[in-house]
Amino acid sequence: MKWTPWTAYVVFTVLVLTAYASALMTAAPVAVVSLLSLAAMAGAITAMLYGLRRHRPASRWPWLLIMAQLLVTVTPALPPSVLAGGAHPTVTDALLLASSGVGALSLVLILRRRTPGWDLPGVVDAGIITVAAWLLSWIHVIHPAVGGAADLTARTVIAAYPLSDLLLATLGARLLLDAGPKSVAVRCITGYLALIIVPDTISSVSAFSGDDRWMPLAYLLWTASTLLLGLTGLHPSLRDVDARAPTATPDLSTGRLAALALASLVAPAALLVQYLRGAPLHVPVVCASCAALFLLVIARLAGLVVTQRRMAATDELTGLRTRRHFQVALNSPARQRSAAAVLLLDIDHFKNVNDTYGHDGGDRVLREVAHRLTGAVGAQGMVARYGGEEFAVLLPNVTPDQARAVAERIHVAVRDTPVEVGPDTAVTVTTSVGIACRPADGTESQHLTLLADQRLYEAKAAGRDRVVGYSTPVAAVAA
Incomplete structure (x- = not known):
C-alpha cells in the first residue's frame, strides 16, 4: 500500500x-x-x-x-x-x-x-x-x-x-x-x-x-x-x-x-405514534408542522x-428561446396587428467546424454566436435557436430599413471577431441572413417565416456571408 x-x-x-x-x-x-x-x-x-x-x-x-x-x-x-x-x-x-x-x-x-x-x-x-x-x-x-x-x-x-x-x-x-x-x-x-x-x-x-x-x-x-x-x-x-x-x-x-x-409523512406518523403510546399529542405543534x-x-x-x-421555452445549449416559443410569440394576436420583421440566419459551413474541431468546438461556436446575436439585437427583439445551426430573430414595430440595419449589425458582429474553438484555436465564422417584414411582405405570420427562410436560402445559394431582404438584390455585404 x-x-x-x-x-x-x-x-x-x-x-x-x-x-x-x-x-x-x-x-x-x-x-x-x-x-x-x-x-x-x-x-x-x-x-x-x-x-x-x-x-x-x-x-x-x-x-x-x-x-x-x-x-x-x-x-x-x-x-x-x-x-x-x-x-x-x-x-x-x-x-x-x-x-x-x-x-x-x-x-x-x-x-x-x-x-x-x-x-x-x-x-x-x-x-x-x-x-x-x-x-x-x-x-x-x-x-x-x-x-x-x-x-x-x-x-x-x-x-x-x-x-x-x-x-x-x-x-x-x-x-x-x-x-x-x-x-x-x-x-x-x-x-x-x-x-x-x-x-x-x-x-x-x-x-x-x-x-x-x-x-x-x-x-x-x-x-x-x-x-x-x-x-x-x-x-x-x-x-x-x-x-x-x-x-x-x-x-x-x-x-x-x-x-x-x-419527511412529509413525519407529522401524521408522529401523531399516530404518540396516540398509540398514550403520550401527549402536541396537536397545535403537529397541525402547524x-x-x-x-x-x-x-x-x-x-x-x-x-x-x-x-x-420548454429555453434552449439548453445557448440559453436562447426555443423555436416553439418563437412561433407562439410570432402568432400572438397582439403581434398579428402590428408591424414586425422575422430574421432567419444560418452559420455558414457549420458542418466543417464540427468535422474539424469536434462537437465541443461546434458547441463553442453556437454559444458564442448566440451571445453575439443577443448583444446585436439588444432589448428590441427576441432571439431564438431555430434548429441546429439556424437562429431566428423577431423584431416588433420595425420598418424594412430598420430590420435591415439590425441584420447588418448581426452579420458584422458574428464575422468580425474569430470564435475560440479550443484553448489556442480560433476560427472566423460568417452567417447568411434572410429577412421578411410585415406588412411589406404580407400579414400572415406563417408566410413571413417561409419568406425569410426562402431569402436565407437565396443568400446561401449566392455564395453565403450576406443578407437578403425586402426588395434587396442578392449581393455580398462585404467584399
Missing part, C-alpha cells in the same frame, strides 16, 4: 477510534479519555491545515471557522453532557452555543459561494427536511427538556441546544440538497455535522431522562466527528466544496423524491412547473 497523507490519516483515525472505544468499554480513567480526545482534535486540525495549504480552496475562512468550533466542542475541560445537572446559564453554555453559531456561519459562507442566488428548490427541500426534524425534536427532546427547567432563563438556554443543532441540520441539508457537486469533501462535511447532532441529541435525552446508557456511544460519535473533519481537509475535493454550482436548480432524483415524501409541510410541498411543485416552463 502506498503511503499518502490520506492513507496515513485513515490509519490514525482507525487507531484513535479503536483506542477510544476500548477506553470507554473498560471504564478507563478520565485522563486517558481526555488525552485521546486531544489526540483526535490535534490530528484533525493538523490535517485540515495541511489540506488548506496543499489544496488551496478559494476561501479559507469557512474552514478556519469550523476549526474554531472544533476547538471549543472537544475541549476536555468542558463536561460532555452540558444539560446534566447544574444551573443555567453558565460559561460552558455561552461557549458551546457560540461555537454552534460559528459553525453555522462557516456553512453559510460555503453555501453563498456555491449558490449565490436563492436556489429556491434547494431551500424548499431543506425546509421540508427541517420541519420534520423540528417536530421530532420538539416531541422527544425540546419539550421534555424544557419542562424540567426551573425558570424561563434556564428553559431558554436548554432549548437553545437542540435548536442550534436544528440550525446546523438545516444548513447541512441545504448543502447536501443544493445544485452543487456532491464530492467526497461535501459528504464528509455533512457526515461531520450528523456526527455532532446525533450525540448532542443523545446527551439531551440522557440529561432529562436520567438514563445514560447511550452516553458512551455519544462520546464515541463526538470523537468520530472530529476525526472526520480531518478527512475532509486531506481530500483534493476540498478546493471544490465552495465552488459555484454549474446549474441553478438541483435534479429531482428518485432518491430525493423518496426522502421528501418520507402539517400546514408548513403542505405549503412547502406546494411551493416545490410550483417551482417544478416554473422550471418545466422555462426549460
Whole structure:
C-alpha cells in the first residue's frame, strides 16, 4: 500500500477510534479519555491545515471557522453532557452555543459561494427536511427538556441546544440538497455535522431522562466527528466544496423524491405514534408542522412547473428561446396587428467546424454566436435557436430599413471577431441572413417565416456571408 497523507490519516483515525472505544468499554480513567480526545482534535486540525495549504480552496475562512468550533466542542475541560445537572446559564453554555453559531456561519459562507442566488428548490427541500426534524425534536427532546427547567432563563438556554443543532441540520441539508457537486469533501462535511447532532441529541435525552446508557456511544460519535473533519481537509475535493454550482436548480432524483415524501409523512406518523403510546399529542405543534409541510410541498411543485416552463421555452445549449416559443410569440394576436420583421440566419459551413474541431468546438461556436446575436439585437427583439445551426430573430414595430440595419449589425458582429474553438484555436465564422417584414411582405405570420427562410436560402445559394431582404438584390455585404 502506498503511503499518502490520506492513507496515513485513515490509519490514525482507525487507531484513535479503536483506542477510544476500548477506553470507554473498560471504564478507563478520565485522563486517558481526555488525552485521546486531544489526540483526535490535534490530528484533525493538523490535517485540515495541511489540506488548506496543499489544496488551496478559494476561501479559507469557512474552514478556519469550523476549526474554531472544533476547538471549543472537544475541549476536555468542558463536561460532555452540558444539560446534566447544574444551573443555567453558565460559561460552558455561552461557549458551546457560540461555537454552534460559528459553525453555522462557516456553512453559510460555503453555501453563498456555491449558490449565490436563492436556489429556491434547494431551500424548499431543506425546509421540508427541517420541519420534520423540528417536530421530532420538539416531541422527544425540546419539550421534555424544557419542562424540567426551573425558570424561563434556564428553559431558554436548554432549548437553545437542540435548536442550534436544528440550525446546523438545516444548513447541512441545504448543502447536501443544493445544485452543487456532491464530492467526497461535501459528504464528509455533512457526515461531520450528523456526527455532532446525533450525540448532542443523545446527551439531551440522557440529561432529562436520567438514563445514560447511550452516553458512551455519544462520546464515541463526538470523537468520530472530529476525526472526520480531518478527512475532509486531506481530500483534493476540498478546493471544490465552495465552488459555484454549474446549474441553478438541483435534479429531482428518485432518491430525493423518496426522502421528501418520507419527511412529509413525519407529522401524521408522529401523531399516530404518540396516540398509540398514550403520550401527549402536541396537536397545535403537529397541525402547524402539517400546514408548513403542505405549503412547502406546494411551493416545490410550483417551482417544478416554473422550471418545466422555462426549460420548454429555453434552449439548453445557448440559453436562447426555443423555436416553439418563437412561433407562439410570432402568432400572438397582439403581434398579428402590428408591424414586425422575422430574421432567419444560418452559420455558414457549420458542418466543417464540427468535422474539424469536434462537437465541443461546434458547441463553442453556437454559444458564442448566440451571445453575439443577443448583444446585436439588444432589448428590441427576441432571439431564438431555430434548429441546429439556424437562429431566428423577431423584431416588433420595425420598418424594412430598420430590420435591415439590425441584420447588418448581426452579420458584422458574428464575422468580425474569430470564435475560440479550443484553448489556442480560433476560427472566423460568417452567417447568411434572410429577412421578411410585415406588412411589406404580407400579414400572415406563417408566410413571413417561409419568406425569410426562402431569402436565407437565396443568400446561401449566392455564395453565403450576406443578407437578403425586402426588395434587396442578392449581393455580398462585404467584399
